[in-house]
Amino acid sequence: MKLTHLFLASTMAVTGAAGMAAADFPSEQPIRLISPYGAGGAVDIASRILSSVSGEYLDTRVDVISIDGAGGQEAINLVRDAPADGYTLLVTDYGPLITTALQEDVSYELDEWVPIVQITEVSPVFFARADGPYTDMETFIELAQADPGAISVAHGRYLSVPHLPLILLEQVAEFETNHIPTTGGGQALAFVLGGQTDAGASVPSTIAGGIGDGSLVALALATAERVDALPDTPTLRELGYDVVLPAWYTIFAHRDVPAERMAILEERIMEALNSPSAQALGGRTGTDVRPLGMEASMEAYQTTIVNLEAILATID
Amino acid sequence: MRRFSLAAWRYRELGFGVLALLLAVIGLLHVRYGNWRPGPGGGNWLVPMVAYWVLLAAGLSILLGRLRAAWQPDTERLHVPLVAVAGGLLWGVAFFLAVRHIGIAVSVTVLVGAAMLALSPRDALRPGLIAMVALAAGAVFWLLFTRVAPILVANPILF
Amino acid sequence: MMEFLAEAFALALSPEVMLFALIGIGVGVTVGAIPGLSGDMAIAILLPFVFVMEPAAALGLLVGIYKGSMFGGSISAITFGVPGTAGAAATVIDGYQAKLKGQPNRALHTALYSSIIGDTGSDLVLIFLALPLAAVALMFGPVEFFALYVVSLTLVAALTMGKVARGIAAAALGVMLAMIGRDPITGAQRLTFGLPELSGGIGLVPLLVGVFAVSEIIVQAGRAWMRRSGREMADITARAEALGYDVSKDRLDWPTFRATLKATLLGTGMGTFIGALPGAGASLAAFMSYGVAQRLSRKPQEFGKGSLEGVAAAEAGNSATSGSTFIPLFAFGIPGSATAALFGAALIMMGITPGPTMIKENMSLIYALFIMLIYANLFNFCISKLLLPVYSRLAMIRGEYVLPVVLGLAILGTFAASNSVKDVWVLLAAGLLGVGLRWFGVPLGPLVLGFIVGPGLEQSLRQALMLGRNDWTHLVQSPIAIGIYLGTLAILVGFWLLTRARPESADGAAGGGKGAT
Numbered sequence: 001m002k003l004t005h006l007f008l009a010s011t012m013a014v015t016g017a018a019g020m021a022a023a024d025f026p027s028e029q030p031i032r033l034i035s036p037y038g039a040g041g042a043v044d045i046a047s048r049i050l051s052s053v054s055g056e057y058l059d060t061r062v063d064v065i066s067i068d069g070a071g072g073q074e075a076i077n078l079v080r081d082a083p084a085d086g087y088t089l090l091v092t093d094y095g096p097l098i099t100t101a102l103q104e105d106v107s108y109e110l111d112e113w114v115p116i117v118q119i120t121e122v123s124p125v126f127f128a129r130a131d132g133p134y135t136d137m138e139t140f141i142e143l144a145q146a147d148p149g150a151i152s153v154a155h156g157r158y159l160s161v162p163h164l165p166l167i168l169l170e171q172v173a174e175f176e177t178n179h180i181p182t183t184g185g186g187q188a189l190a191f192v193l194g195g196q197t198d199a200g201a202s203v204p205s206t207i208a209g210g211i212g213d214g215s216l217v218a219l220a221l222a223t224a225e226r227v228d229a230l231p232d233t234p235t236l237r238e239l240g241y242d243v244v245l246p247a248w249y250t251i252f253a254h255r256d257v258p259a260e261r262m263a264i265l266e267e268r269i270m271e272a273l274n275s276p277s278a279q280a281l282g283g284r285t286g287t288d289v290r291p292l293g294m295e296a297s298m299e300a301y302q303t304t305i306v307n308l309e310a311i312l313a314t315i316d
Numbered sequence: 317m318r319r320f321s322l323a324a325w326r327y328r329e330l331g332f333g334v335l336a337l338l339l340a341v342i343g344l345l346h347v348r349y350g351n352w353r354p355g356p357g358g359g360n361w362l363v364p365m366v367a368y369w370v371l372l373a374a375g376l377s378i379l380l381g382r383l384r385a386a387w388q389p390d391t392e393r394l395h396v397p398l399v400a401v402a403g404g405l406l407w408g409v410a411f412f413l414a415v416r417h418i419g420i421a422v423s424v425t426v427l428v429g430a431a432m433l434a435l436s437p438r439d440a441l442r443p444g445l446i447a448m449v450a451l452a453a454g455a456v457f458w459l460l461f462t463r464v465a466p467i468l469v470a471n472p473i474l475f
Numbered sequence: 476m477m478e479f480l481a482e483a484f485a486l487a488l489s490p491e492v493m494l495f496a497l498i499g500i501g502v503g504v505t506v507g508a509i510p511g512l513s514g515d516m517a518i519a520i521l522l523p524f525v526f527v528m529e530p531a532a533a534l535g536l537l538v539g540i541y542k543g544s545m546f547g548g549s550i551s552a553i554t555f556g557v558p559g560t561a562g563a564a565a566t567v568i569d570g571y572q573a574k575l576k577g578q579p580n581r582a583l584h585t586a587l588y589s590s591i592i593g594d595t596g597s598d599l600v601l602i603f604l605a606l607p608l609a610a611v612a613l614m615f616g617p618v619e620f621f622a623l624y625v626v627s628l629t630l631v632a633a634l635t636m637g638k639v640a641r642g643i644a645a646a647a648l649g650v651m652l653a654m655i656g657r658d659p660i661t662g663a664q665r666l667t668f669g670l671p672e673l674s675g676g677i678g679l680v681p682l683l684v685g686v687f688a689v690s691e692i693i694v695q696a697g698r699a700w701m702r703r704s705g706r707e708m709a710d711i712t713a714r715a716e717a718l719g720y721d722v723s724k725d726r727l728d729w730p731t732f733r734a735t736l737k738a739t740l741l742g743t744g745m746g747t748f749i750g751a752l753p754g755a756g757a758s759l760a761a762f763m764s765y766g767v768a769q770r771l772s773r774k775p776q777e778f779g780k781g782s783l784e785g786v787a788a789a790e791a792g793n794s795a796t797s798g799s800t801f802i803p804l805f806a807f808g809i810p811g812s813a814t815a816a817l818f819g820a821a822l823i824m825m826g827i828t829p830g831p832t833m834i835k836e837n838m839s840l841i842y843a844l845f846i847m848l849i850y851a852n853l854f855n856f857c858i859s860k861l862l863l864p865v866y867s868r869l870a871m872i873r874g875e876y877v878l879p880v881v882l883g884l885a886i887l888g889t890f891a892a893s894n895s896v897k898d899v900w901v902l903l904a905a906g907l908l909g910v911g912l913r914w915f916g917v918p919l920g921p922l923v924l925g926f927i928v929g930p931g932l933e934q935s936l937r938q939a940l941m942l943g944r945n946d947w948t949h950l951v952q953s954p955i956a957i958g959i960y961l962g963t964l965a966i967l968v969g970f971w972l973l974t975r976a977r978p979e980s981a982d983g984a985a986g987g988g989k990g991a992t
Contacts, residue, residue, distance in 0.1 A: 039515075039518075039522060039817060040519065040522070040813075040816040040817040041816070041820070044522075045820055045823060045824065048522060048526070048824070049526075052523055052526045052527065065894065066519065067893065071657055071662065071675060073671075073674065073675070074895060103662075104664065105671075107671075149944070152941075152942060157662065158662050159662065178944070179356075180938055180941055180942060181659075181661070182938075183659070183754065186809045186816070187753065189808065189809050190753050190807070190809045191616065193807055193809075194613035194616055195613075197942070206808070208808070209807065209808035209830015209831055209833065210830060210831070212832040213830070215831065281526060284824070285823050285824055286823065286828065328914065328916060329641070329915070329916065331915065332641065332644070332915040332916075333640075335915075336644045343651070355658065355660055355661040355663060356660065356661070356937070357660055357936070357937030357938065357940040357945075358936070358937055360660065360661065360665055361665075362933075362937065363650065363929070363932065363933040363936065363937075364654045364665075367647045367650040367654070368647075370644075370646075370647040371647040371648065373643075374641070374643040374644035375644060378641065378644070394913055394914055396694055396697045396910055396914060397697045397701060399700065400697030400700050401907070403696070403700075404693040404882070405903050405906065405907060407879075407882070408689070408882060408886055409903065411882075411883055411886060412886050415887065424883055428879040428880055431879035431882075432876055432879055434700075434703075435699040435703060435874065435878065435879070436703065436875045437875075449876055449880075453879075453883070457883065457884075457887065460887075461887050467887065467891045467894060
């Protein structure tokens, strides 16, 4: 009995969705937010904040789906191949979307993607052990200049969000370190704490615990302004090095999605993320939920492309 | 009924040794002449190269029979009829395509039922039981993969 | 302190939390037993609920799923030869052979007892020894990890007696398969044969399930096919089927169980330590304890042929990672495994930052979590104990009914794990590879271990070379690494001397070899 009921419900849902007018967007079916990273990461957590308030503001469910195959390309291709109806969106930072596209052949062009809402900005941060010789950025750079390549820095994956600022900083401040790629922030943290490397590069959420108990010290941030999570840490720009390379977690639609649907999504998602409950969840998870609309996030997207092109051109 | 004698087993082992050697040599040639992007820490061909050398050594030691003294000849014989290999793989492909394009409940019931019929002994065929088990499997699969752990399926024709 | 403990007990023992832990275990055992689906996946799906649930209840649910799935993986490993989870890959080797010998109930009970012992031991270490062990774990850098990977491969490749060369070849093949895709240091593509689908490499789930399960299903289907037309002689399962399987004749008695205790304790220690190392994982722990247990066993020649010691070592080994995997997370905020990363995310969603200050700041909740970890083992034991006779009978259902269902589950479970069509083709291709290797008499365990540790092996080797600025002697300058190499050498040499001293006694009475030492 129960089984027939379920069968009926599902067939009704299918036929019902097809028959509805477009005016009902986005309430006809759940929105799928495809992430190129594994569940449990920072992108995942930020997306789930939206997902947990979606019922109220988007009139539908938002399912976060993690597909981390092929360095994120599987997720991007899935969104690209899905019907351009606004129900399948991409949420990512710039790594899989831009860096990979600039490095190798991918199935898409960068201007195929339209940023809908930037959920948050993420600041790359350099850090070291508090009991080591590198307690501020100036000393670190001086020591690195004194013996090029002797200081090792663990930085997450190759050409990832914390690695690119390190490359840029070395060019601007003219020093050289031994870059050690790791599987991500966790391993970079382990290497610094265990003394395997002298310093590390990651994002604030990775080192929050170590900063809290005083075992780590944050050297500098690669953003335009200081961040709430690390109020005492200077930016590189303050220190006189023009290295501003923040990352972002942004929701993208394919450009074939009708413009009016994008506008609806922008409006609803902005409203959802600005809601008190989303802001509260952001505060609880240490995610600085500061949504930017289509125009501002498009600007951030294009600036990032220009910056990355410049850096990657220097290393190949 | 063909029996595999000890000699036949040795033959299989030698065959495997030759395969391993071939693979290792091709791999080493590829490491030497292939197009590898340079990278730090020994390059990204380092570990593949080590693996090929190990494979080469293992293949050689199988062929030369250096370890023969330590061999305890296997007494079990594995006979896999080709029809099972081809049938199993084809069934898998058909099953997956059917689930994606026709729908979970229908494909599972039909294909699982068909496989059960094919594998049942002729003298103990129980079509009624098979139909019941296949239907139950269809229902459970449907629940599992549309409700509990939904899989993304391109719009199926049925369900 | 006392009021914290009282509060923690009140939290952990509230009916709601206990109910969620029970539900979690039920869900966990189920998803763990389904090939392809894993506890990690269930936890990932349930993560959003953490936002809306009571923290203690949410933790109870997640702990339940984790523990349940840990054991659930061994159920399908033993009953159908399908590793339900990656950690259960080593369990397949002997567990499935034991089932073929007509002893599924004994093997399942051994697995359950050793799981629970391993898990509980590991939880106690987490609760009482987290900080000192975490400090030791941090001393493991690339050089030490490389030593650990090399040693595990050596132990396991030389595992199958009389097939050493084939085992080593299989391990090398496994490492090579793991090299397909992106290299872990620069992300450069290699060995993809020009196929963009391979740029992400071969997935662990499809390879594991394909090599072990699909190939076994094909072999069994071949037997059923031949039996169907009456050309195949009755094998052991068929004979068991003909006689009717009787659970009451397949009980695990005390002397048999006691004989597996050494392996269980060995696995518990090994698993607890490897679990505390960030990035090492449950499958490495299971294979390592399996390898060492065989070397130290009185009946090493039974390993691979349905040895209950083998089941106990593998299961204690993988379950013993379940408590200690949280040690780096709690001590430093380092998620050492996929599961730890998910629990870390859940804690972050509750507003708790994993790391050194976490326990101090959330004393009652963390102690409640500790209490849950312990009683969840008890729940897991009771639920599984009730279900085992059912599973044992399930294991003995005739092949023609089971094989299509299990193959279907393997295909859809693999697809559900990643939503990747490619993974299904990899699964079937790995099945073909598995059939081929079985035909050649090549052991599958070393292949799978090579595949599992391949990426870590490469990463640690190349990181070590980079840290040592391309000086290979850097690899043997760490006292810990030297210790690992020497310890293994001692075990291997000792084992070799022992088997030489008593070439025949191994087949005789267990006590026969004692005089030789």
